[in-house]
Amino acid sequence: MLKSDTWRAVLVSVSLLVIFLGLWQLSTPAPQAEEALSEYELLMGGADQEARVPSPSEIIGLAIRELSNPFYDAGPNDKGIGIQLAWSLYRVLTGFGLAALIALPLGFLIGMSPMMYKALNPFIQVLKPISPLAWMPLALFIIKDSETSSIFVIFICSIWPMLINTAFGVAGVRKDWVNVARTHELGPMQTAFQVILPAAAPTILTGMRISIGIAWLVIVAAEMLVGGTGIGYYVWNEWNNLDLTSVIFSILMIGIVGMLLDLALASATRLVTYQE
Amino acid sequence: MQPHFLEIKSLAKRFPTKDGELTVFEDVSFGLERGEFVCIIGHSGCGKSTILNVLAGLDAPSDGEVLMAGKEVRGPALERGIVFQNYSLFPWLSALNNVIFGVAARWPGWSKTRVREHSLRYLHMVGLKDGAEQRKPSQLSGGMRQRVAIARAFAIEPKLLLLDEPFGALDALTRGTIQDELLKICAETHQTVFMITHDVDEAILLADRILLMTNGPQARIAESVRVSIDRPRERGSIVHDPGYYPIRTHLVDFLVSRSHELSGSANSGAPGSGHQGPPRIVDPAQAARGASNAKDKASSNAIAQATSHTAGHSTSNANSATGYRAAESGSLLRAVNL
Numbered sequence: 162m163l164k165s166d167t168w169r170a171v172l173v174s175v176s177l178l179v180i181f182l183g184l185w186q187l188s189t190p191a192p193q194a195e196e197a198l199s200e201y202e203l204l205m206g207g208a209d210q211e212a213r214v215p216s217p218s219e220i221i222g223l224a225i226r227e228l229s230n231p232f233y234d235a236g237p238n239d240k241g242i243g244i245q246l247a248w249s250l251y252r253v254l255t256g257f258g259l260a261a262l263i264a265l266p267l268g269f270l271i272g273m274s275p276m277m278y279k280a281l282n283p284f285i286q287v288l289k290p291i292s293p294l295a296w297m298p299l300a301l302f303i304i305k306d307s308e309t310s311s312i313f314v315i316f317i318c319s320i321w322p323m324l325i326n327t328a329f330g331v332a333g334v335r336k337d338w339v340n341v342a343r344t345h346e347l348g349p350m351q352t353a354f355q356v357i358l359p360a361a362a363p364t365i366l367t368g369m370r371i372s373i374g375i376a377w378l379v380i381v382a383a384e385m386l387v388g389g390t391g392i393g394y395y396v397w398n399e400w401n402n403l404d405l406t407s408v409i410f411s412i413l414m415i416g417i418v419g420m421l422l423d424l425a426l427a428s429a430t431r432l433v434t435y436q437e
Numbered sequence: 438m439q440p441h442f443l444e445i446k447s448l449a450k451r452f453p454t455k456d457g458e459l460t461v462f463e464d465v466s467f468g469l470e471r472g473e474f475v476c477i478i479g480h481s482g483c484g485k486s487t488i489l490n491v492l493a494g495l496d497a498p499s500d501g502e503v504l505m506a507g508k509e510v511r512g513p514a515l516e517r518g519i520v521f522q523n524y525s526l527f528p529w530l531s532a533l534n535n536v537i538f539g540v541a542a543r544w545p546g547w548s549k550t551r552v553r554e555h556s557l558r559y560l561h562m563v564g565l566k567d568g569a570e571q572r573k574p575s576q577l578s579g580g581m582r583q584r585v586a587i588a589r590a591f592a593i594e595p596k597l598l599l600l601d602e603p604f605g606a607l608d609a610l611t612r613g614t615i616q617d618e619l620l621k622i623c624a625e626t627h628q629t630v631f632m633i634t635h636d637v638d639e640a641i642l643l644a645d646r647i648l649l650m651t652n653g654p655q656a657r658i659a660e661s662v663r664v665s666i667d668r669p670r671e672r673g674s675i676v677h678d679p680g681y682y683p684i685r686t687h688l689v690d691f692l693v694s695r696s697h698e699l700s701g702s703a704n705s706g707a708p709g710s711g712h713q714g715p716p717r718i719v720d721p722a723q724a725a726r727g728a729s730n731a732k733d734k735a736s737s738n739a740i741a742q743a744t745s746h747t748a749g750h751s752t753s754n755a756n757s758a759t760g761y762r763a764a765e766s767g768s769l770l771r772a773v774n775l
């Protein structure tokens with residue numbers, strides 16, 4: 162029953178993809194032959210000068226070329242997709258990691274102490290809805306380094322879901338479990354690590370999963386702003402080159418990497434999830 | 438008089454509410470001896486769990502004090518093991534690791550293998566084996582979970598074991614088997630136990646003494662009922678003991694009518710008009726025996742059933758020896774005729 166359902170779902174997915182790509186392919190005219198180019202067009206560097214939505218087959222061709230040598234480096238404006246993605250991942254993971262270093266202990270504190278919750282709640286409520294990119298000018302001015310600034314932006318956008326979920330998870334730990342820790346004379350640290358952390362872990366990891374999703378959304382925009390390296394810069398750069406094939410290819414890569422990040426956090430969540 | 442092992446002195450607990458204070462119980466005084474098994478019975482909401490939490494040190498009393506072996510109880514400690522009303526096992530740990538959690542906390546210096554062996558021994562003692570010890574609580578039945586909770590409490594070898602309705606959520610059959618196991622373990626270990634229950638028969642089977650708590654608010658402990666039935670006891674045969682029904686009738690009568698009549702709220706207006714100090718000691722079984730002896734020296738167990746019905750009338754003669762007071766005999770009769 163279930164198994165045949167899965168197969169049917171796969172079949173539907175694949176046929177949708179084939180239909181979509183087929184229609185797309187049919188609706189995009191084949192590139193004109195080389196001879197048809199005028200002198201002017203040749204001067205300007207090719208037929209693609211007139212922006213044209215590429216066909217799927219062109220994108221697949223580019224993907225094969227790019228992915229077979231993802232880490233080539235031919236100057237500041239021509240780096241492989243792997244290098245660009247690695248830069249973005251580095252920034253996301255650094256900002257995310259720093260945010261976790263602060264959000265998790267702070268979330269524990271807020272979750273365990275209703276007083277601290279009340280004291281910090283106004284700040285959280287005001288800071289949370291600010292678009293992370295709004296911080297960019299301030300960050301650039303104060304930090305004076307575009308690299309660190311984009312990491313800061315990632316940090317500021319990924320801290321809130323982690324902080325709030327950690328506080329929520331810790332505050333919601335069943336009182337009975339805390340009492341069991343107390344009757345076993347566990348110290349505060351032991352209680353935090355042996356009882357509260359495993360009890361709140363699913364909620365905390367859900368927060369981390371939301372955070373990394375947001376961070377990946379934000380890094381593209383941040384890199385478009387500050388430029389230099391990264392997948393966001395790459396997209397923008399290819400747009401400036403009017404190379405829509407590369408733009409679409411990198412959009413796909415952004416989606417795939419984002420999905421992988423989410424999958425990683427999802428399986429980590431599954432590891433710590435327990436059934437009551 | 439020698440002090441009790443566990444001494445509860447004029448304990449009271451009040452909670453602040455919107456309109457003033459809620460006195461859950463007050464003037465609660467009693468003692469527990471080493472190796473004694475004491476049950477406490479009372480209606481739901483009268484404050485049994487609250488008392489137990491105070492004894493455990495999880496909750497501070499509003500008034501009075503708790504002394505264990507002469508020392509005041511301040512805060513929870515490993516020398517008092519607890520089985521909570523709803524298991525309170527850690528769902529992310531296997532049954533074995535739940536017990537190991539307790540044992541490792543109790544003896545931090547022990548080696549891993551020693552902790553594991555000790556934990557396994559107690560799990561086997563409550564009948565958890567054949568792979569069940571590796572399962573998570575969610576993969577165990579309610580009865581098995583409660584066994585794990587009991588094993589965890591016994592495994593730390595506490596001086597005092599506090600059980601909060603440990604079998605409340607179990608079906609009658611499972612409850613019976615675990616009661617038998619508890620009886621066996623307590624006989625082996627001479628564990629001092631304080632247990633909350635709703636079940637009159639369970640209390641008689643397990644306890645040396647049963648404390649009767651009046652209805653709340655302002656609940657108090659009205660009586661301390663001796664269960665003078667010899668050990669070892671067995672679930673099957675205990676009902677044939679001549680003392681069984683007098684005790685049972687006394688308890689049921691208390692729960693049905695007197696728990697309300699004696700409650701602090703029923704005597705409101707005049708605080709302190711109720712009973713003060715330690716609870717009255719009552720021994721219905723002894724009273725019944727005394728009565729049947731007085732009536733007919735040749736009386737045998739065959740008419741135990743009958744004597745238990747007449748016990749209400751005759752205890753007034755026998756009360757001087759047993760502490761069973763005339764005041765109770767009238768209401769006992771009522772319960773008997775129910």
Ligand SMILES: Nc1ncnc2c1ncn2[C@@H]1O[C@H](COP(=O)(O)OP(=O)(O)OP(=O)(O)O)[C@@H](O)[C@H]1O
Nearest residue numbers: 452453459461480481482483484485486487488653
């Ligand atoms: N934190 C609290 N604040 C206010 N009232 C409380 C609090 N804890 C308990 N109570 C009240 O104290 C009374 C006794 O509660 P308790 O849990 O001790 O009852 P119980 O005898 O164990 O009942 P049950 O047999 O149903 O478990 C109840 O009326 C309850 O409403």
Ligand SMILES: [Mg+2]
Nearest residue numbers: 485486522601
């Ligand atoms: Mg209770």
